[in-house]
Amino acid sequence: MEDNEYEKNDYDITKLMKSDEDLPKGSFVVGFKPVTEKGYKITEWTGAWVATALIYQILSGIILFFYYSQVDPYRATQYIIADVPFGSIILTSHLYMAYAMIGLVYFHMMRQWFVGSYRGKWRWIQWMLGVVLFIIVILTAILGYMLANTTIAMAAMHIGMLFMQRSIIGRILPGSFINWLESILVGNYTTTAIFSHVLALHVAVLSTLMLVIFAIHFMLFEKSGLANDDKVKKGKMIPWFPTNILYAAFSGIILVGIIIILSAVFPQNLTLGYGSLAYGTFPVPDWYITPLYKLMDVAGYGLSTGGVPLIIGIVIFLFILPFIDRYHKKGALERPWITAFGIYLILGIVIMTIWGYSQPGLSQTRLLTEYLWWSLTLVVFIPLYAMRFAKRDSESDGR
DSSP states (O other), rough: OOBBBOOOOOOOOGGGSSTTTTOOOTSSSSSOBBBOOGOOOGGGGGHHHHHHHHHHHHHHHHHHHHOOOOOSSSHHHHHHHHSTTHHHHHHHHHHHHHHHHHHHHHHHHHHHHTTTTTTTTTHHHHHHHHHHHHHHHHHHHHHHHHOOHHHHHHHHHHHHHHOOOHHHHHHSSHHHHHHHHHHHTTTTTHHHHHHHHHIIIIIIIIIHHHHHHHHHHHHHHHHOOOTTOOOOOOOOOBBBIIIIIHHHHHHHHHHHHHHHHHHSSSSOOOBBBTTTOOOOOOOOTTTHHHHHHHHHHSSSSSTTTTTHHHHHHHHHHHHHHHHHOOOOBTTTTTTTHHHHHHHHHHHHHHHHHHHHHHHHHOOOOOHHHHHHHHHHHHHHHHHHHHHHHHHHHHHHHHO
């Protein structure tokens, strides 16, 4: 197998319980696999940053949990900001670290996409669990976003309820099941019930599920090793302890330090509480929800028609990507269709975010929407395939 070719997937998951006999002696003293010097590229450690963000969110969330009250969530949030020692920094850093975690998950996921890290050994399982983690991270952030009982938060709550009731999902699934899901999210619609349920989902259910799946994801990573470091016998093996753990710890400390500094310099400003008079304003969700919000808002791709199936289709595509990618080489230009679709997704997310902030609540015509997506398709696919052909021509001329 050439260096630029994929390692084959291993679909026999029973082998996951076996020790790697080809590793140097002592590799499993602390249960983690050593890597070569090649593994110390900063881009190889985005998963460690996500782990740092997750740990910080758990610790800061525990502190905030002591002062939060679901009876009057908005006033409790005001109390945390104004009266709790370091409350403003803790709450703001909890928010900013959530932003950082979402951004890091995006970056980590798309990096694996473009370098093809989902191929080889059990990395296909890692990828699928990563997609699940991505969805859970977004859902957890949305629920945390609702806990302050601001006007924007409740607007997001109402959109979520409409999503379940009026979308194509709500029309296909039995009404009793949708009502059951609604009761889990909001209870009997009293303030205390709503925020008791949202708090339980945010703190207990999704956060715990995220932690468990992350642990499995990490163990699979230790089993498969770095995607670009497959040939472990080449190069000097560096033990996980103490070198790797110190590398991860120091990079994590830098991330936490940056977030705390930003929280002190740019403290969170609590927006208007739910029920406040706000004439002439239109609530726009946070940046990580805005692409979905705008996609639901665009004419012809709303809750009742194409938006939900499109999103479901994208999620399904993400799940089965390791099985769709049948290219033999790892290079981005050697996998043109996969690379082009990744770029297409990134540009689509950016465009829908900007569009959502610039024109909130303003639906567009179907013609304009189709013009946008077809233009984006041409902008992505044609140049990429042109670069691929140019590379092949240059390689043939070099011979």
